[in-house]
Amino acid sequence: FSAEIKTPEPEKLHRHFFDQYKIEIPVMRHGDKVYLRYSINACNNQKDLDILFGTIKEIKAKTNLIGH
Numbered sequence: 254f255s256a257e258i259k260t261p262e263p264e265k266l267h268r269h270f271f272d273q274y275k276i277e278i279p280v281m282r283h284g285d286k287v288y289l290r291y292s293i294n295a296c297n298n299q300k301d302l303d304i305l306f307g308t309i310k311e312i313k314a315k316t317n318l319i320g321h
Contacts, residue, residue, distance in 0.1 A: 255281075255288040259320030263287045266318045274308050 260266045260280070267280040279290040291305065313319040 254292075255290045257286055258289045260287050260318055261320075262318060266312070269312065269316070269318055270308070276305065276308060278305070 258266075258280070263280045263282055267278070270276040270278050270280070279288075281288050281290060289309075291302075293302075309319065
């Protein structure tokens with residue numbers, strides 16, 4: 254699933270997910286919009302999504318990488 258995300262620096266956000274949280278998730282530009290793409294597979298569960306959503310909230314609260 255691709256969800257639009259407001260970020261001034263998609264490449265920096267992508268690096269931040271991995272460097273700070275060890276989460277590998279695509280952050281891609283498409284035209285003038287940016288999307289976060291996550292995929293659910295047999296090896297993922299609700300806990301993984303909860304961690305991702307908590308991480309997004311934390312990044313939004315502590316940095317300027319995700320728009321408010």
